[in-house]
Structure formats: C-alpha cells, structure tokens
Amino acid sequence: MKVLMKGNEALAEAAIRAGCRLFFGYPITPQNEIPEYLARRMPEVGGTFLQAESEVAAINMVYGAAGTGQRVMTSSSGPGISLKQEGISFLAGAELPCVIVNMMRGGPGLGSIQASQSDYFQATKGGGHGDYRIIVLAPGSVQELADMTVWAFELAEKYTTPVMILGDGTMGQMMEPVDLDTIPIKTGHSEFPWATTGCKDRPKRIINSLYLDATMLERHNQKLQRKYRLISEELPRAEAYHTDDAELVLVAFGTAARIARGAVDQGRANGLRLGLVRPITLWPFPGEFLLAATTGARKLLVVEMNTGQMVEDVRLVVEGRIPVHFHGRCGGMLPTVKDILAQIEEMGV
Numbered sequence: 001m002k003v004l005m006k007g008n009e010a011l012a013e014a015a016i017r018a019g020c021r022l023f024f025g026y027p028i029t030p031q032n033e034i035p036e037y038l039a040r041r042m043p044e045v046g047g048t049f050l051q052a053e054s055e056v057a058a059i060n061m062v063y064g065a066a067g068t069g070q071r072v073m074t075s076s077s078g079p080g081i082s083l084k085q086e087g088i089s090f091l092a093g094a095e096l097p098c099v100i101v102n103m104m105r106g107g108p109g110l111g112s113i114q115a116s117q118s119d120y121f122q123a124t125k126g127g128g129h130g131d132y133r134i135i136v137l138a139p140g141s142v143q144e145l146a147d148m149t150v151w152a153f154e155l156a157e158k159y160t161t162p163v164m165i166l167g168d169g170t171m172g173q174m175m176e177p178v179d180l181d182t183i184p185i186k187t188g189h190s191e192f193p194w195a196t197t198g199c200k201d202r203p204k205r206i207i208n209s210l211y212l213d214a215t216m217l218e219r220h221n222q223k224l225q226r227k228y229r230l231i232s233e234e235l236p237r238a239e240a241y242h243t244d245d246a247e248l249v250l251v252a253f254g255t256a257a258r259i260a261r262g263a264v265d266q267g268r269a270n271g272l273r274l275g276l277v278r279p280i281t282l283w284p285f286p287g288e289f290l291l292a293a294t295t296g297a298r299k300l301l302v303v304e305m306n307t308g309q310m311v312e313d314v315r316l317v318v319e320g321r322i323p324v325h326f327h328g329r330c331g332g333m334l335p336t337v338k339d340i341l342a343q344i345e346e347m348g349v
Contacts, residue, residue: 002177007142007167008033010178011101012041014146015073018153019186020099021047022072024061026054026080029113030169031103034075055080059087059100066096067207069195071153071186075101077169078111081119082127088162089128093209095194095224097156099149100134100164103172106332114332115169115255120309123166124283131221133228135163135235136282138253142176150183157190159231166282168305170255170334236286239278242268243293246275248349251290251314252303253279256335260303263340270341272349282310287317299347300324303335 042049052058211217
C-alpha cells in the first residue's frame with residue numbers, strides 16, 4: 001500500500017526495514033528529518049540512535065560500528081559531509097561497508113539550506129585523501145530514495161565499501177506516494193569473516209588502514225583498484241527516455257532530471273526531437289550506456305543544479321564526438337522547463 005511520505009522519512013524507514021540498527025549523525029538542514037525519524041524508530045526496533053557531538057565524531061562512530069559487521073548509516077549535508085571526509089577515507093581504506101546520505105544544499109561555505117547538486121565532485125572524485133572511490137547513487141523520486149537505501153546496504157556489503165546516496169534538499173523535503181511494503185524486512189545481520197566480534201576460538205581479526213611499509217601500502221592500493229575496476233564493470237546504471245529518435249539528448253540526475261524530463265515532454269509536444277539520459281550511478285559513471293543512448297544525437301545538453309560538474313564526465317565520455325552544452329543554476333536556484341527550452345532554441349535544435 002502506498003503512503004504519502006516526505007523523502008527524508010521514507011529513506012529513514014527504508015533503512016530500518018533493510019536491517020540498519022545503528023545510526024550516528026548530527027543535525028543540519030535539509031536532512032534533519034532523517035535523524036529525527038530514526039531517533040523515534042530505532043528504539044522501537046531495538047536499535048541505537050546517537051546524536052554525536054560533531055560530524056567528525058559521527059563518522060568515526062560509523063567506522064567503529066561498521067567494523068563489527070552491523071548495518072550502519074549516517075546522514076548529513078554540505079559542510080557536514082565535508083567534515084566526514086577523513087572518516088570516509090578511513091572507511092574506504094579499511095574496506096568497511098556503510099551507507100552515507102548527503103542531502104545536498106547550496107555552497108560553498110555555509111551557503112544556504114536550499115537544494116543544490118554542488119557536491120557532485122566531492123562525492124564522485126573522492127572527497128578525502130588517498131586513492132579511493134565510493135559508490136554514489138542518485139535517486140530521482142521518493143520511491144527511489146527508499147529503494148536505493150536498501151540497495152545501498154546490499155552494495156556496501158557486496159563490495160565492502162562505503163556507499164553514498166546523493167540526494168538534495170528538494171528531494172528530501174518533497175512528499176510523494178511511496179510503497180514500503182515492497183521492501184522485505186531484514187532481521188538479524190550477516191556474518192562476515194572480517195568482522196571484529198570478539199575472538200576466543202579463532203584467529204584475530206584486525207581492521208586497519210595504516211600501512212607504514214610502502215610495498216604493503218602499494219599492494220593494498222592495487223587491491224582496491226582491482227575492486228574499483230570490478231565495480232565499474234558490473235554496476236553502472238542509467239535510464240533512457242525518448243532517446244531512440246532524439247536529435248538532442250539532455251543529461252541530468254536527481255531533481256534536475258525530473259525538470260529535464262518535463263522539458264523533453266514539452267519540447268516533443270512542440271515538435272522537437274528531445275530525449276533524456278538519467279545516470280543512476282554517478283560513480284561508476286554509466287559512460288557506455290550514455291554512448292549507446294546518444295548514437296543518433298547531434299547535440300547534448302547537461303542540466304545540473306550547480307555551475308558545471310557532471311558535465312565534465314559527460315565530455316570525457318563523448319570525447320568530442322558531439323558537442324556538449326551546459327545549463328546550470330546554483331546557490332539553491334532550480335532550473336526551469338522554460339529556461340531549458342529557451343536555451344535549446346538558442347542552440348538551434
């Protein structure tokens with residue numbers, strides 16, 4: 001049965017149903033409904049909610065809890081995610097699964113509490129130190145916020161890596177019908193051969209990201225890179241909309257993709273052959289999917305709620321094969337169907 005829920009709350013309830021029983025976070029708008037909801041729900045299911053003294057403390061609590069093999073999550077936005085970056089690098093280096101939610105807000109600095117997509121670089125390029133990557137998922141609706149939360153925990157455990165759900169303030173605050181009954185309720189937790197659960201009759205298990213010997217650290221990095229190549233081969237996901245006959249294909253993710261889809265529909269009603277590619281995994285970026293979906297296009301237009309970030313990945317993928325244009329709004333401003341269509345008209349499509 002579908003119920004009307006706010007995006008942040010749907011995500012939080014999905015985490016509970018996915019078996020998450022540990023949450024450590026710190027309040028910051030526009031993601032505050034996630035910890036607020038979990039503060040009530042975690043005790044009801046025998047879980048632990050803890051508001052840490054800072055974002056730095058919260059991510060290190062995640063580090064410790066993830067090391068026990070439990071499903072653990074944290075959430076934040078903008079400056080809070082920046083403060084978590086050292087811990088995220090530690091988690092990636094130690095190969096620990098966890099879920100990190102970023103409901104993006106405008107920046108830089110304290111910026112604003114309005115929706116933005118200006119954390120794309122931070123999320124997809126490794127915002128902390130060292131040669132590491134994390135999986136980044138981009139939901140496009142409240143239902144996907146819920147579904148991707150479950151998927152994020154599964155991916156984190158499959159690849160022993162942090163997974164980030166990259167939403168934004170609009171998506172977290174909006175209300176839509178969502179069906180949570182489709183999410184199987186997970187009880188208990190999986191047993192992992194690396195989990196530090198206390199040893200008596202087995203060899204010691206040590207979780208670590210420190211390698212003082214250069215050859216050992218190089219081997220560890222090479223192991224991580226092999227894993228990242230495997231993820232890049234197996235995981236990329238995207239959605240195509242009216243790309244079969246499109247002369248111009250829009251590329252957008254998250255909230256911007258919803259607006260871009262409206263522009264495609266209105267443009268087609270006016271006789272324009274427009275299409276849309278919506279990346280669902282931002283890392284790994286679905287480059288092969290994008291190439292296949294744009295073989296007949298003459299131009300691409302990337303729509304983002306920033307000053308131009310994913311557009312760089314799009315340009316790297318197409319390698320100059322077709323022109324790539326950009327339409328962006330920033331600081332919490334949203335692109336509009338009218339403005340997108342006006343730019344398309346200026347482009348001569």
